[in-house]
Amino acid sequence: MEQIATSATAETAPMSGVANGEAPKVTARDVCVFYGAKQALFDVNLDVPRNSVTALIGPSGCGKSTFLRCLNRMNDTIPICRVTGKIELDEQDIYDRDLDVVELRARVGMVFQKPNPFPKSIFDNIAYGPRIHGLVRDKTHLEEIVETSLEKAGLWKEVKDRVHEPGTGLSGGQQQRLCIARAIATTPDVILMDEPCSALDPIATAKVEELIHELRQNYTIVIVTHSMQQARRVSQKTAFFHIGYLVEVGDTEQIFENPQDKRTQDYIMGRFG
Amino acid sequence: MATTQDTLHAAADGRKLNDPAMLKRRYAAEWRFKAYGLGALGIALFFLVVLFYSIISQGWTAFLQTNIKLDVALNEADFQDADGQITEQSIRVADYTKMARDALQSTLGLESPTRPEKRDLRGLLSRGVDVQIRNKIESDRSVIGQTVPVWVLANGEVDALIKGSIDRNTPEERRQLNNKQLAWIDKLIAEGRLEKQFNTGLFTYGASSQPETAGLAVALIGSFFMMLIVALVAVPIGVAAAAYLEEFAPKNTFTDIIEVNINNLAAVPSIVFGLLGLAVFINFMGLPRSASLVGGLVLSLMTLPTVIIATRAAIRAVPPSIREAALGVGASKMQTLFHHVLPLALPGILTGTIIGLVQALGETAPLLMIGLVAFVVDYPTTPLDPATALPVQIYMWASSAERGFVERTMGATIVLLMFLFVMNAAAVYLRRKFERKW
Ligand SMILES: Nc1ncnc2c1ncn2[C@@H]1O[C@H](COP(=O)(O)OP(=O)(O)O)[C@@H](O)[C@H]1O
Ligand SMILES: [Mg+2]
Numbered sequence: 219m220e221q222i223a224t225s226a227t228a229e230t231a232p233m234s235g236v237a238n239g240e241a242p243k244v245t246a247r248d249v250c251v252f253y254g255a256k257q258a259l260f261d262v263n264l265d266v267p268r269n270s271v272t273a274l275i276g277p278s279g280c281g282k283s284t285f286l287r288c289l290n291r292m293n294d295t296i297p298i299c300r301v302t303g304k305i306e307l308d309e310q311d312i313y314d315r316d317l318d319v320v321e322l323r324a325r326v327g328m329v330f331q332k333p334n335p336f337p338k339s340i341f342d343n344i345a346y347g348p349r350i351h352g353l354v355r356d357k358t359h360l361e362e363i364v365e366t367s368l369e370k371a372g373l374w375k376e377v378k379d380r381v382h383e384p385g386t387g388l389s390g391g392q393q394q395r396l397c398i399a400r401a402i403a404t405t406p407d408v409i410l411m412d413e414p415c416s417a418l419d420p421i422a423t424a425k426v427e428e429l430i431h432e433l434r435q436n437y438t439i440v441i442v443t444h445s446m447q448q449a450r451r452v453s454q455k456t457a458f459f460h461i462g463y464l465v466e467v468g469d470t471e472q473i474f475e476n477p478q479d480k481r482t483q484d485y486i487m488g489r490f491g
Numbered sequence: 492m493a494t495t496q497d498t499l500h501a502a503a504d505g506r507k508l509n510d511p512a513m514l515k516r517r518y519a520a521e522w523r524f525k526a527y528g529l530g531a532l533g534i535a536l537f538f539l540v541v542l543f544y545s546i547i548s549q550g551w552t553a554f555l556q557t558n559i560k561l562d563v564a565l566n567e568a569d570f571q572d573a574d575g576q577i578t579e580q581s582i583r584v585a586d587y588t589k590m591a592r593d594a595l596q597s598t599l600g601l602e603s604p605t606r607p608e609k610r611d612l613r614g615l616l617s618r619g620v621d622v623q624i625r626n627k628i629e630s631d632r633s634v635i636g637q638t639v640p641v642w643v644l645a646n647g648e649v650d651a652l653i654k655g656s657i658d659r660n661t662p663e664e665r666r667q668l669n670n671k672q673l674a675w676i677d678k679l680i681a682e683g684r685l686e687k688q689f690n691t692g693l694f695t696y697g698a699s700s701q702p703e704t705a706g707l708a709v710a711l712i713g714s715f716f717m718m719l720i721v722a723l724v725a726v727p728i729g730v731a732a733a734a735y736l737e738e739f740a741p742k743n744t745f746t747d748i749i750e751v752n753i754n755n756l757a758a759v760p761s762i763v764f765g766l767l768g769l770a771v772f773i774n775f776m777g778l779p780r781s782a783s784l785v786g787g788l789v790l791s792l793m794t795l796p797t798v799i800i801a802t803r804a805a806i807r808a809v810p811p812s813i814r815e816a817a818l819g820v821g822a823s824k825m826q827t828l829f830h831h832v833l834p835l836a837l838p839g840i841l842t843g844t845i846i847g848l849v850q851a852l853g854e855t856a857p858l859l860m861i862g863l864v865a866f867v868v869d870y871p872t873t874p875l876d877p878a879t880a881l882p883v884q885i886y887m888w889a890s891s892a893e894r895g896f897v898e899r900t901m902g903a904t905i906v907l908l909m910f911l912f913v914m915n916a917a918a919v920y921l922r923r924k925f926e927r928k929w
Contacts, residue, residue, distance in 0.1 A: 295818055297742065323821035330819070334812035336831060346830070347820035397816070404820055 241309070243268040243408060243438040244289060249303035251284050251293065258284045261303070262464045264457055266408075271430060271439045273449035273470065276459035277485065282442040285459070286410050289440065290326035291319050307408070324351050327401030331413040333393035335385035335400070340377055343385045343396055344368065347404040363403055371399035372429050391422025395429060402433075409433065411441040415448065427452050446486060450474055458482045546901050546908070553902025556690035556703060557645040557653045559616065559679060561594040563624060564638045570628075577635065582628060587621035588613070591643060598684065599675050611672050617644035619696075619704035644692070645685065647702045647895040649676060653687060656894045693902060697868040698879070698887075702895020705888070707903055709867045713783045713878030714852060720787025720874065721794050721851050726844050728791075729798030730833075736799075737806045738828050757796035764793045765860030773861060780862035784874035789857045794847040801843020805836035838925035845918035849911050855882040881907045 242265035251259040259281045266272050274282040284293070291312060293299040305312050312322055324347065335343050344364045345354075354360045364381065368374040373395045377388070385396050394414055401409055411430075415423040430439060430452045443449050449456050450470060457467040458479070466473065466482045477483045569590065572581040592612050596604055604612060620643040627641055628634060648667045651657045653676075663670055679685035696706025732753075740746045768789035772778045778785050809832050817827040833840075858864075863883050871878040879887070885907065888900040 290819070292815070292818065295814075295824075320821045320823055323819060328815075328819040330812065330815055332812055334810075334816040336813065336816060337835065346817075346822075350820075350822055350826055350830075400816075400820060 240268065242266055243308065244440075245304075245306045246285075246288070247304040247306075249285070249288060249301065249305060251281070251288060252300045252302075253296070254298040258462055259288075260462045264464060264467060266438060266440055267455060268438055269434060269436070270455060271434050271441060271453040272455045272457065273453035274440065274442045274457050274459060275444070275446060275449050275485070276465075277461075278444065279461075280459040281462045282459050283412050285464075286412055286440060286442050289408070289410055290323050290328055292323075292328065294319060321351075324404040325406050326408045326410060327404060327406035329394070329397050329401055329409065329411040329414045332417050333390055333397055335388070335393050335396050337384065337386050339382045340368075340385045340388070340396060341381040343400050344403045347400060351404055353404065367399040367403040368396075370402050370433070371395045372425065372432070373399055389422070391418050391425055394418060394422070394426055398426075398429065398433075402437075406437065408438045408440065411439065413442050413444060416444060423448075446474070458485065460485070546904050550898060550901025550903075550905045552654050553693060553898040553905075554690050555654075555687040556692060557650040558642045558686065558688050559595070559645050559649075560640055560642050560684040561591060561598060562638050563590050563594040563641050564597075565590070565628065565635050567636050570635055577632075582625070582632075585625070587624045591616055591620045591624060598682075599678060608671070611669065612675075614668070615646055615649055615672060615675065617646050617703045618701050619644050619692075619699070622704075642688070644703045647893065649685075650703055651894045652676065653685070654894075654898075693899070693906075697870065698866045699868070702891075702893055702899060705896070705899060707881065707884060707906060708870060710879045710881045710884035710903070712871050713786070713863065713867075714881045716783035716871070716874040716878065717787040717790055717880060718848055718852060720784065721791045721848060722844075724788065724791040725794040725798050725847065729795050729844075729847075730802050730840060732795075733799045733802035733806060734828060734833065737803050738824065738832070753796050753799055757800060760856075761793055761854055762856040762860065764789050765857030767792065768857060768861045779875055779877075781865040781867070781877040781879075782875050783863070783871060783878040783880075785861050786858050786863050786878075786880060787874065789861060790851040790854060793854065793857065794851045797847035797850060798840075798844055801846065802836065802840045805839025805843065806832055808839060809835045838922050841921045841925070842918045845914050845921070849914050849918075852910060852914070853882055853907065855880075855886055858883050859886070881910070 244264075244266035246262055246264045246266075249259055249262040250257060262285060264285075274285065276282055287293045288301055288305060289307075289312075293301055301313065307322070307326065310317065336346065338346075341364055344367050345360055348354050348360065348363050354363065365374060365378075368377060368381075373392060376392060377396075385393065388396060394417075398409070398411075398414075415426050418426065427448065430441065433439060441449075441452065443452075453470045455467070456470045456473040458465045458473065458477075458481075460481050466477060466479045468478075473482065474486060477486055567577070570577045570581055570585050572578060592609065595612050595616065596609075599612075601608065601612075623643050624641055627639070645653075648657065649672075652659070652668060652673075657667065659666075659673060668676070676685060692704065693706050694711065695708050696704050697709040699705040736746065736750070740749075768785055772785045772788055773780055813831050813835065814827055817831045818824075822830065858880050863879050864887060865877045865879060867877045867879055869876075881903065885900055885903045888896045888903060891897075
């Protein structure tokens, strides 16, 4: 245990990712994650600024998804997974015993790598979250929620005549935007995206990126991406992970133009990954 | 062409890829494999065809039964009791056998038959005719005092003759019907009073020692009760157990043991379940013997592993991305299960359940252990009444030598197979209908 701690500080020494100034939306302190006996994350410290896009980059298997899934406690669903450390959302400990994980997941929406709409109508896909959280007053209110969510996800124009057709009948890019709309419908503050474009073609990717850009006005977004170009295009802050350690974090421009760590440099130059 | 290929694929050590001899061997092996497969399929199909041919050719006649049309004179005097009143009781005890025989006698124009002739006349009619005539009167009393035409059952021997399984040319002393009776039968046929009709009795009669009045009604009702009990007991318990094991149970030694034992349970011979039912439900809990309730419970135990295994497979087949999606928008584990996983697993669960029910419907051995082999004449009205089951009825009829029972054995087999086919078809249909892409 001690060994891990010392090596961890050594590894993450250059950057802690702790910002000063405006209070961050999410703060992670000394987050370690274990899958059974295997440790997947080592003492990650990261602040996620409000109403901006934070990109998590790094070679595959380095723990980006694992970290992301800590933020809405999706890791709770994996029996062997254990999380230590402290993660706060608006200064509230999300691993606190009194905190309702169901409510947390309404506040922290998630979009997955592969578009995963429910095999139901577009309408029901969006309506599901608000319904189970009791956010719906009546039928017209629900219709309103569905419309504004689709509107915000830039999908309303394309689907307004077929909201009662199955969501699985949409194209891949539309499905992913439907999933974003579904996440928005529970009025979250934070949206987590785990490689949301990796299953999409370039045009659909461009649309989603554009959407991320717009959503930034009202939401705090954390996005995992394997594409450095994408991280550069959409994010204001970038965190580079490497085999379980947060190696370097900073303004996106700085990370890409002037990386401090050797490993970050190598990764960005495309020497591994 | 061949040469370019050969040079192109020449390996470093000089051996050539696509060596013609090797290719030839490979094709030959492939061809042989196909031939074996087709051969196996052919043999299986052949036996299936033989099976169906023998069942249907021997069994289809069970769906027809020889009936005789009698003009029965219902004289008021025959229904009056000692006080000259016609009551329910007096109707019940009237001598219908004599009325039927008299009717047959006058139909055949016999003035004053001798004793043996009377016996022979009686021998043309089924013993069930008295009930048939009584039913006619009990359903409509106004016919008393009239002469009414009634179609009644011919005796089993007559039926066998009409269906061709008694040879007219065998010497009289070795024939169940004598020459006089044959002459009467021919006369009745000529007058259009004796013919084969659809055998509704097969579906409305209970047990009987006479083939012509033996039917499947009690077995059908018993099997229906048992299927109902299996559906009500095994399905909810099985689905709940499977859902718990798949979605909630921790992975530890205890659940591993449960898992292994469920699989073992599926392989336990069915007779063992019969013994268990006898020991637990009848001897320990004191439930009645021969009752379809006990049969249903035993079959439920037997079907449980099938339902659990099928449901677990169906739940596991639901893509994890759907679960993640539901959990991601804040659904609880229960909501994820009930709103998303179970509805998507439903076709698989239904298919597994129907396959379990089909197994249960055809199961015989455990039912023999718990006394469902009873001779039951009256319809069971509750699952606590004595009953039999379809396959048990087949088993019981199969042990009778009379021609009428042989054809009923096969006829009942056809009925059972029809149920199984319909249920299997329903399983296939449901699977197709609910099959979804994601
Ligand atoms: N459910 C799991 N069970 C066990 N190990 C896991 C599980 N999920 C991820 N891991 C391990 O954790 C490490 C980080 O994985 P992940 O966070 O998915 O990486 P990334 O998203 O950066 O590619 C990997 O070594 C992976 O093998
Ligand atoms: Mg990942």
